[in-house]
Amino acid sequence: MASGFPPILTGRMTEAPGDSHTIARYEATGGYTTLRTALSGMTPEQVTEQVKASNLQGRGGAAFPTGVKWGFLAPATPRFLVVNADESEPGTFKDRQLLERDPHQLIEGTVLSAYALAVHHAFVYVRGEYPKPARRLQRAIDEAYAAGFLGSDILGSGFDLDLMVHLGAGAYICGEETALLNSLEGKRGEPRIKPPFPAVEGLYSRPTIVNNVETISNVPWIVANGGRAYASIGDPASAGTRLFSLSGHVKNPGNYEIPMDLTWRELIYDIGGGIPEGRELKCWIPGGASAPWFVPAEHLDTRVTKDDVAENGSMLGSGAVVVMDDTTNVVAAAHRIVRFFAHESCGQCTPCREGTTWLERMLWRILQGHGRPQDLDMLMDVSDNISPGLTWPPAMTTICPLGPSAVSPITSIMKYFRDEVEEMLAAGVTT
Amino acid sequence: MTADTLAGWSAANRRRAEAMLAAYPDRRSAVMPLLYLAAMEHGHITEDAMREVAALTGMTPAQVQSVASFYTMYKRDGVGRYLISVCTSISCFLLGSDALLAAVEEETGTAGGESSDDGLFSVEHVECIGACGGAPALQVNYELVEGVAPDKGAALCRWLRDAGPEIVLSDEMQQLFGGRRSFDWAIREHEGAVAPVPAFAPYGSSGEEGA
Ligand SMILES: Cc1cc2nc3c(=O)[nH]c(=O)nc-3n(C[C@H](O)[C@H](O)[C@H](O)COP(=O)(O)O)c2cc1C
Ligand code: SF4
Ligand code: FES
Numbered sequence: 001m002a003s004g005f006p007p008i009l010t011g012r013m014t015e016a017p018g019d020s021h022t023i024a025r026y027e028a029t030g031g032y033t034t035l036r037t038a039l040s041g042m043t044p045e046q047v048t049e050q051v052k053a054s055n056l057q058g059r060g061g062a063a064f065p066t067g068v069k070w071g072f073l074a075p076a077t078p079r080f081l082v083v084n085a086d087e088s089e090p091g092t093f094k095d096r097q098l099l100e101r102d103p104h105q106l107i108e109g110t111v112l113s114a115y116a117l118a119v120h121h122a123f124v125y126v127r128g129e130y131p132k133p134a135r136r137l138q139r140a141i142d143e144a145y146a147a148g149f150l151g152s153d154i155l156g157s158g159f160d161l162d163l164m165v166h167l168g169a170g171a172y173i174c175g176e177e178t179a180l181l182n183s184l185e186g187k188r189g190e191p192r193i194k195p196p197f198p199a200v201e202g203l204y205s206r207p208t209i210v211n212n213v214e215t216i217s218n219v220p221w222i223v224a225n226g227g228r229a230y231a232s233i234g235d236p237a238s239a240g241t242r243l244f245s246l247s248g249h250v251k252n253p254g255n256y257e258i259p260m261d262l263t264w265r266e267l268i269y270d271i272g273g274g275i276p277e278g279r280e281l282k283c284w285i286p287g288g289a290s291a292p293w294f295v296p297a298e299h300l301d302t303r304v305t306k307d308d309v310a311e312n313g314s315m316l317g318s319g320a321v322v323v324m325d326d327t328t329n330v331v332a333a334a335h336r337i338v339r340f341f342a343h344e345s346c347g348q349c350t351p352c353r354e355g356t357t358w359l360e361r362m363l364w365r366i367l368q369g370h371g372r373p374q375d376l377d378m379l380m381d382v383s384d385n386i387s388p389g390l391t392w393p394p395a396m397t398t399i400c401p402l403g404p405s406a407v408s409p410i411t412s413i414m415k416y417f418r419d420e421v422e423e424m425l426a427a428g429v430t431t
Numbered sequence: 432m433t434a435d436t437l438a439g440w441s442a443a444n445r446r447r448a449e450a451m452l453a454a455y456p457d458r459r460s461a462v463m464p465l466l467y468l469a470a471m472e473h474g475h476i477t478e479d480a481m482r483e484v485a486a487l488t489g490m491t492p493a494q495v496q497s498v499a500s501f502y503t504m505y506k507r508d509g510v511g512r513y514l515i516s517v518c519t520s521i522s523c524f525l526l527g528s529d530a531l532l533a534a535v536e537e538e539t540g541t542a543g544g545e546s547s548d549d550g551l552f553s554v555e556h557v558e559c560i561g562a563c564g565g566a567p568a569l570q571v572n573y574e575l576v577e578g579v580a581p582d583k584g585a586a587l588c589r590w591l592r593d594a595g596p597e598i599v600l601s602d603e604m605q606q607l608f609g610g611r612r613s614f615d616w617a618i619r620e621h622e623g624a625v626a627p628v629p630a631f632a633p634y635g636s637s638g639e640e641g642a
Contacts, residue, residue: 017617078456090520090559093613101617121456128504129516129560131573131629131637132601135622138632164454167631169463169502172558186459186488188501204457245613247522247563254564255614289521289559320563322522336524340558346501 008221008230008241009214010257013101021136023143026104032149034224035108038115039157042223047116051219053227055239060084060175060212061288061318063306072199073117074207081114081122082184082203082210085137086168086175088127089288090340091320094243094255095213099126099133102217103140107163109219111149114161117209121162124213125180128169138165172344176400177210179346190346191400214243214319234259235305242319244304246272249279249325258304260316265300268323280326283416287317289337290405292392293412313392330417331424334409335363341406352403355386359410366421369428376421380414383407436486440472447635448487462488462498466505467634471626475506503557504573504629511546511553513591513599514627515539516570517584519556522563527581531567532556534581538588551592553627564613572624574601578610598638599624 012029013020026032038047052067073079083106087095098106106124114122126134141163144150152160166184168174174183178192181203202208218240222230231239238260244267247253251273258271268274268284275281283295286304292314294302302308309316324333342356359382362375380390387394387404390411394404413421437445448468451461465487469480476499478492485492499505506514517523517532532554536542539552546553562568565577569584571591579587587608596603600623602616621640624630630637 013617017615019618021618087561088559091522091563092559093561093563096561097614101614127561128502128629129557129570129573131624131631132575132620134629134631135620135637165631165633166460167463167467167629167634168504169466170504170557171502183463184460185457186462186490186498188498190501245564247566247613248525253566253611253613285521322525322563324525328525333521333525336519336521340520343558 007257008233009098009102009105009217009243010255012105013097017101020101021103021140023104023140023147026102026108030224031104031220032108032147034220035111035149036155038112038223039155039159044116044118047112047223050223050227051113051116054218054222054230055227056215056218056222056230057238057306058212059214059242059319061089061290063316066211066215069199069211070117070209072197073209074200076207077118078121079117079119079207080203080209081110081117081119082177082180082208083110083122083124083213083216084175084177084180084210085124085126085130085133085213086172086180087130087213087318088172088175089290089318089320090337091247091285091288091322092245092318093247094245094319096130096133097255098213098217098243099130100136103137104144105220106137106213106217107140107144107149109216110163111154111161112219112223113209113211113216115159119209120160121164123164123166123184123203125166125168125174125184127174128167131167134165134167141165171346172340173346173400173402176402179400180210181208188346190348191402193399235261235303235307237307238305238316242316245318245320246323247320248284248323249275249328250323251276260305262304263301264294264304267304267321268300272321272323275323275325282324282326282328283330283412284324285320285322287315288320289322289340290401290408291315291317292408293416295416315393330413331363331421332367334413335360335367337409338363338406341402345402345406349398349403351386352398352406355382355403356406358382359406366424366428371425371428373425375425376414376418379410383410436483444468444472444635447633450633452487459488459490462490462495463502464634466495466499467628467631467636470505470628471635475509506627509546510627511551512627513552514572515552515554515588516557516560516573517554518558518560518562518566518568520559520563522559523567526566528567530581531569531579531584534585535569535588538585552588562613565609565611571604572599572627573629574599574604574624576601576604576609577612579608580610583608583610597625598640600640
C-alpha cells in the first residue's frame with residue numbers, strides 16, 4: 001500500500017474491496033492456482049524448502065524463523081497445525097483485517113502448510129471477541145470444502161485436510177501458543193513449561209506447529225514466487241513485508257503493509273500522517289503493549305527492522321505501533337498497560353501474579369495523588385522481581401513472557417520521563 | 432446419553448452439540464463451544480449448564496467450572512439483553528475511552544459494572560478488542576462499533592432501548608453511531624448477534640437479517 005510497493009498480503013482487498021473475501025474473487029485473481037501446482041507438482045519437502053529459503057519470520061510476536069520451526073516438527077503422526085488468530089496484544093488489529101477481507105488467502109496458506117507438514121487436521125483459534133472474522137472465515141471454509149480445496153483427496157491429489165474454527169472466550173494469555181493448545185484441549189488456558197516445545201509435544205501431546213494468521217497468509221505468495229524472491233524484499237534480516245497496525249495519536253491510523261526497511265520517521269510521519277492538531281510526538285510503542293517504548297530524540301531515524309529495534313532495546317512484536325502525543329500523561333498510559341497485564345496474568349507464577357497487581361496498584365496510587373517518594377524505588381524493585389536484572393530481552397524466570405512484559409512500560413517511563421513521575425509524586429505528597 | 436442430558440435443549444442445539452462432540456479429535460475439546468451453546472440455552476452459565484456440559488464431555492462438573500471460570504466471556508451471572516463492552520485499553524484510552532464508558536454507564540444506569548434495573552443492559556469495560564485504529568471502540572453483544580464519541584455512545588444505548596433490535600448488526604450500528612474505522616469494512620454483513628454470546632452459526636448464536 002505504502003511506498004508504491006507491490007503488496008503481498010493486502011493487494012486483493014485494496015483492488016477488489018467489495019468481494020475480496022469470496023472464493024469467486026480469490027480464484028479470479030489467481031487464488032488456489034498455487035495449491036493446484038503444489039499438490040500436483042511439488043513434494044512436501046519442496047514446499048518446505050521455499051518457506052525456509054524465504055526467511056519468513058513469525059508474525060505473532062517472537063519473530064521466530066518459520067522454516068526453522070517447521071524443521072523441528074517431530075516425525076510422529078498424527079500431527080497438527082494450529083493457526084493463531086487470538087490477536088489480543090493491545091494495539092494490534094492486523095489479523096482481523098486478514099480474516100475479514102481475505103480469508104481464502106489464509107486457507108490456501110493453511111492447506112499448503114499442512115501439505116508441507118504432513119498434517120491432516122488443522123485448527124484456527126479465533127479470539128471470542130472476533131465473531132465477525134470467525135463468520136467470514138467459516139463461510140470461506142465452507143466454500144473451500146465445496147470447491148474441493150479442503151476435505152478428502154484435495155484436487156485429486158490424495159491429500160486430506162480438515163480445517164476447523166475454534167472460538168476462544170476472552171483470555172489474552174490464550175495467544176501464547178502452549179496456553180492456546182491447553183485451551184483447545186478443553187482446559188484452562190495456562191501456558192505450559194517449555195521444553196517440550198509444541199513441535200515435539202503439542203496438541204494432545206502430538207507434534208504441532210503453531211503459526212500466526214499473517215505468517216500463514218504469506219505462504220501462498222512464497223510458494224508461488226519462490227522463497228528467494230520473498231527474502232529479497234525489505235531488510236536482509238527482516239524479509240518480506242509486514243502489516244503494521246498504527247493507532248493512538250496519529251492522523252491516519254490503520255494497517256499498513258510495508259517492507260521492513262523504512263525508518264520510524266517515515267512510518268509515523270509519511271505513512272501515519274504525523275501527529276494530529278499540530279501537537280508534538282512524545283513517544284511510541286514500537287511493537288505492542290509488551291514492547292519497551294521509543295522516543296523521538298533517540299529513535300526517529302532508527303530503522304523498522306527486527307535487528308535495529310532489538311539493538312535499541314525493544315521489539316517489533318506483533319507489529320502494533322501506538323503513538324502518544326505531548327499531551328499524554330505517561331504515568332496514566334503506563335498504568336493502562338500494566339493494568340492489562342495484571343488482568344490477563346494466568347496466575348501460575350507468583351512474581352507475575354503478585355508483581356503485576358502490585359505495579360498496577362502503585363501506579364494507580366501515584367495517579368490518584370497518593371504516591372510516596374519511596375514508590376519510585378519500589379516500582380523498580382517489584383519490576384526487578386518479575387524480570388530479574390531488567391534486561392532486554394528479559395531474563396525469563398516465569399513460565400511465559402507475560403510477566404516480564406508488564407515491566408516494559410515501567411522501565412520506559414523511568415528511563416525517559418522520570419522527571420514527570422517525580423513531579424507527580426511531589427504534587428501528590430504536598431496535597 | 433446426549434438425549435437424556437439435553438432433555439431441556441432445543442432440537443437444533445442438541446444437533447449442534449452432537450456435531451461439536453464429533454468434530455474434535457477428543458471430545459473434551461468441545462467444552463468451549465458447548466459452554467457457548469449452554470449459555471444460549473440457559474441465558475448464562477448456570478450450575479445446570481455446567482453439569483450438562485460435564486456429562487457431554489466426560490469431564491467432572493468441577494473441571495467444567497474450572498474451565499468456565501478461566502474465561503471472561505462465560506458469564507456466570509445473568510447479563511442484560513444487550514451486553515455493552517467498552518474497550519479501555521491503551522489506544523482507546525488515548526482517544527477518550529473513559530468518557531465513552533462514563534456516557535454509556537450514565538445512559539444505561541449501570542455504573543459500577545451492574546446490570547440496569549430493567550434487565551436491558553449490562554456494561555463492562557474490557558481490554559483491547561482489536562479495533563485500535565478505530566478508537567474508541569465498543570461492542571454490543573460482541574458486535575463491533577468503531578470511532579464512537581461519548582454522545583454517540585449514549586445515543587446508541589437509547590436506540591437499543593427504543594428500537595430493541597432482535598438481531599444486533601455491526602454495520603447498522605456503525606452507520607448510525609460509529610466514526611473512524613480501523614480499516615474499510617467494505618462488505619455489508621447481514622448476520623449478527625441474537626444474544627450476549629458471540630454470534631457464530633455453529634454455536635447457534637447468530638441470526639440473519641430478514642431470515
Ligand atoms: C502472552 C503472549 C501472548 C501472545 N499472543 C499471541 C497472539 O495473540 N497471536 C499470535 O499469533 N501469537 C501470539 N503470541 C505468540 C505465540 O506464542 C507464538 O509464538 C506464535 O503464535 C507463533 O506463530 P509465529 O511463529 O507465526 O509468529 C503470544 C505470546 C505470548 C507470550
Ligand atoms: S508469566 Fe504470568 S501469564 Fe505467564 S504463565 Fe506465569 S503467571 Fe501465567
Ligand atoms: S485498544 Fe481499544 S480496541 Fe485496541
